[in-house]
Amino acid sequence: MRDWLAIRAQATPARTALVHASSGEATSYGTLDDEVERLAGRLAGFGVDVDDHLGVVAKTRPAFVRLAHAASRLGAVLVPLNARLTARELTTALDTADVDTLVCTAATEATAAEAFDGPLATLDPPTAGARRVSSIHPEPFELGSWTRDCTAVLLATSGTTGGPKLVRLTMGNLAASAAASSWRLGVLPDDCWYCTLPMYHMGGLAPVYRSVLYGTGVAVSEGGFDPAESLAEIERNGMTTTSLVPTMCRELLDADDAGVLATLRFVLVGGAPTPDSLVERARAAGVALYPSYGMTETSSQIATASPDQTRDALGTVGSPLMFTQVRIVDADGVP
Amino acid sequence: MRDWLAIRAQATPARTALVHASSGEATSYGTLDDEVERLAGRLAGFGVDVDDHLGVVAKTRPAFVRLAHAASRLGAVLVPLNARLTARELTTALDTADVDTLVCTAATEATAAEAFDGPLATLDPPTAGARRVSSIHPEPFELGSWTRDCTAVLLATSGTTGGPKLVRLTMGNLAASAAASSWRLGVLPDDCWYCTLPMYHMGGLAPVYRSVLYGTGVAVSEGGFDPAESLAEIERNGMTTTSLVPTMCRELLDADDAGVLATLRFVLVGGAPTPDSLVERARAAGVALYPSYGMTETSSQIATASPDQTRDALGTVGSPLMFTQVRIVDADGVP
Structure with missing residues (x-):
């Protein structure tokens, strides 16, 4: 194919494929x-x-x-x-x-x-x-x-556990991850995903492949992460979704006097545990925060919690996505 | 698996899996x-x-x-x-x-x-x-x-061309169709699909499998199609999407004084060509009509037009879904 x-x-x-977030220039x-x-x-x-x-x-x-x-x-x-x-x-x-x-x-x-x-x-x-x-x-x-x-x-791998390992991702892996993610977070024809995470990690790379399958857009920031600039880019370009690591999310909330993050359909956070305080702060600010757990080996997120789920159980990353199974083991590999 | x-x-x-449309009773x-x-x-x-x-x-x-x-x-x-x-x-x-x-x-x-x-x-x-x-x-x-x-x-097959043929659909066929459909029509975590088409045809059966993959609901009507009753069921149960054949869609529009169809995120029509007059009428009524073309052999829709596309080109069924290819041939199979 x-x-x-x-x-x-x-x-x-x-349809819009790629938006240069800094200039707003859109490419079909x-x-x-x-x-x-x-x-x-x-x-x-x-x-x-x-x-x-x-x-x-x-x-x-x-x-x-x-x-x-x-x-x-x-x-x-x-x-x-x-x-x-x-x-x-x-x-x-x-x-x-x-x-x-x-x-x-x-x-x-x-x-x-x-x-x-x-x-x-x-x-x-x-x-x-x-x-x-x-x-x-x-x-x-x-x-x-x-x-x-x-x-x-x-x-x-991003090296959370031990040294980095090289992971092979097939087209099937990427497509399955894209499907499972869209069936948890939803996808709308006019979605545009704001990308500021490094694309040399799985979390930042995932939207590049997913958006093409979905037929939705990615708005790509460049020149490194700056909270005020990111908020301006999100607002100017009418973004609908984004993914962040918890630290970036906190910095954006710090700078977000205008409530820009609350206009997004979801803010997916992962790459590190999402602190309870961040979940509570996002909720107070009306931000649809989805804490997630994932790894390079699974083409990014495999479990993701909705705002409803974090309200019921602070600290959760929700249930596994469709077609994924999670077994929690101790350091010796015992469930 | x-x-x-x-x-x-x-x-x-x-999450809600199944709604008895007549009683409103919901099953998780x-x-x-x-x-x-x-x-x-x-x-x-x-x-x-x-x-x-x-x-x-x-x-x-x-x-x-x-x-x-x-x-x-x-x-x-x-x-x-x-x-x-x-x-x-x-x-x-x-x-x-x-x-x-x-x-x-x-x-x-x-x-x-x-x-x-x-x-x-x-x-x-x-x-x-x-x-x-x-x-x-x-x-x-x-x-x-x-x-x-x-x-x-x-x-x-529903027998549009020649006599009915028996079609084998694999799990992979159904999953691929579900993914391609969701990436055209969008899918939201709270979606609920109103089902009144016969489930012994592909169009009526498709939502049964898709909804489980998406984690969304189906509201199932029974006792045959009655326009007034269908509108009441859609309104009472807070449906978000449905699929119909053109005739049913016209009958629903005839009976829809309260504008119930306009509350749906989309109304997918297929199984027969969608008349231009129906497209125009739906547009005037504010109904998000998506004319489609599909066949049993493709696990239902393979091309689907959005309201924007039908506004630009009346009579279109839109472009093929992701991972489908359409070749238009004459009666002798010549493109």
Whole structure:
């Protein structure tokens, strides 16, 4: 089957796919499809082929979304890498994931150039010898195709327990997670998900794939997290949903005099335990907070609590999503 | 994996699963799960086993929903049969689908008894020798399990083109259709789908399976379609969505002085072409009408138009759902 974006663009070409949160500029699925086709051609021109491992060492930005879809279009495997790694750590991560080609940015180019001997391209003006992606001439390429068992993403765990482990996520894993999440949180045709979490972690990457399946939009922030700026972006662009880690959520609540968060259909929080005080504060502010538990290995959330559930049982992350089973064990693996 | 209802009941036991539309009585997923467990035991006591073909010849009613889930729980295949068939037609349909055990109702028992030599049970007080389901002592049974490729339903096409054909629908088919539909129409945690279409056709059966995946409710009408009664049921029970054939939709609009249909999040119409006049009338009445095209072979809708799309192009059924491809051919199969 064709890549998800191609199918989506054929189904609903006029719907909003991607919003640059800072400028408010919106791109339709039809236009995004064209942009990704061109980007995939450039990557092909740079040597990326079917089944290649395409590393991306970048903070969250709109181009990250295009790179993820371009990898799918080429039938390549996306390998998002933490933009905060040192050169030594990055070398290990690149070796572990067997990365063939690496894409970096202005902020990561120096580290990437030090860590990687293979073909290196950058989204920004080069400073350390990388090839600028936009300067590569697009080449024709074989269309990638996929089945449920194809590897879509190789992603290091966020390292909550022990050292980071590399996790293989198939197209089927991502699709099942997208379905289960939509059946817990709901999905509406006009939804637009505000993305400010790092896309090199599962929590930040999940909306990129889900939105294409849902036919909804993602609004992508860039330049790092700033509470006042995020609130302005959410308000200006008419966002409906977002996902955050608890700390960011608290900082947003601190800055949210205008009640912007309360206009969202849901605020999904995860990546760390959600403090009871945050749940209570969100409730008082009229914010639809959904504490969740998830892991990279499960393509993000596998249990999520609604505001009703946290009202009944503070501290809960709710029940497991559809088709997931949770067994709670002690340190020795005993239930 | 356990049957869908078991998984759903574990995830969200307190949510509303089934509403008796005439009385307004609501059953939670936890309670429905218990009822289905008992019903599955009765069917086991009547001889229904894994992989058996369980025929159901009944009009739409709440017990139809329980029978569908009880079949899944036993690992049996559900074979819904048109309640309007003559004994001769029913015999052919039962033979074609290789039905092992048949469940009927007061209205279909005489025909069923004439058409079927195998074990016959009825949901109502017996009149022609069938065994009443509620009188069967529940027996222990092996839990059914399923994979995507397991057959869930054998269903005759509605016969739009040529004679009826028997269609095999797998669990994977039903799940994929549920996902694609939810990503077009949206799904909200508090949705409740008003069911008045015959459940022996795909259009009427689809919400039974989808709602369990979504964790939402179905409100099931019984006793046949009556416009005034349907409007009262929709209003009384706070329904949010429904599916209809165009004729029923027109009759409801005729009777809808109070604007009840306009309170629904969507009214999905299909099973026959939606006349332009109906689209325009619904729009004038503020009804969110979604004309669709589908077929039994695709587990119902595969293309669906939003009110925005029909405003731009009257007569459209919109674009194909996610992961479906449509090729339009002439009578000779030429695109």
